[in-house]
Amino acid sequence: xxxxxxxxxxxxxxxFDFSIENIGVPLCMxxxxxLAEIEENTTAENLTLYFALKQRGVPASIEHFDGHKHIDIVxxxxxxxxxxxxxxxxxxxxxxSDLKRTYYSFLDGYFTLRIPNTLVHEHLEETAxxxxxxxxxxxxxxxxLYSGTTYRLLKLSTR
Numbered sequence: 001x002x003x004x005x006x007x008x009x010x011x012x013x014x015x016f017d018f019s020i021e022n023i024g025v026p027l028c029m030x031x032x033x034x035l036a037e038i039e040e041n042t043t044a045e046n047l048t049l050y051f052a053l054k055q056r057g058v059p060a061s062i063e064h065f066d067g068h069k070h071i072d073i074v075x076x077x078x079x080x081x082x083x084x085x086x087x088x089x090x091x092x093x094x095x096x097s098d099l100k101r102t103y104y105s106f107l108d109g110y111f112t113l114r115i116p117n118t119l120v121h122e123h124l125e126e127t128a129x130x131x132x133x134x135x136x137x138x139x140x141x142x143x144x145l146y147s148g149t150t151y152r153l154l155k156l157s158t159r
Contacts, residue, residue, distance in 0.1 A: 002026050003026065004027050005031075006027055011026060015028065035047075043084065043117075046062060046063070046073065049082070052124055058135060060074065060082075075135055078135045078142060080134070080138050082113045084115050085098070087117075
């Protein structure tokens with residue numbers, strides 16, 4: 001039996017076939033409805049990269065609001081934001097705004113990756129594979145940092 005890419009629940013063959021034919025990825029009925037709702041607030045490139053990552057087992061969230069701004073794709077466990085950028089990000093005003101957003105995300109402990117739409121259109125599989133490798137490294141480093149911090153705190157508290 002097939003499963004939903006978003007929640008891993010079992011889906012019938014009919015739901016699977018409909019989802020693949022109309023969406024391109026297997027989604028249960030509630031997540032097909034969810035997708036219809038978020039499609040208004042995101043781009044096709046964001047969705048394409050998001051589902052490429054989800055199909056590789058990445059625990060990603062799409063169109064996440066962090067209290068200040070919307071992030072195209074976020075992977076909390078690896079402390080990474082992914083921004084999928086179109087041509088509008090190449091003018092100086094938007095580029096400076098993006099740099100400021102990246103800075104404030106960095107202050108919050110997140111590293112921001114900017115992926116141009118052309119990579120999603122022309123090199124999706126390679127892009128997704130490199131992102132998975134990057135996310136695995138980031139995850140390891142984040143958790144080494146936290147375990148090291150915890151260790152030092154425990155060591156300090158025992159003196």
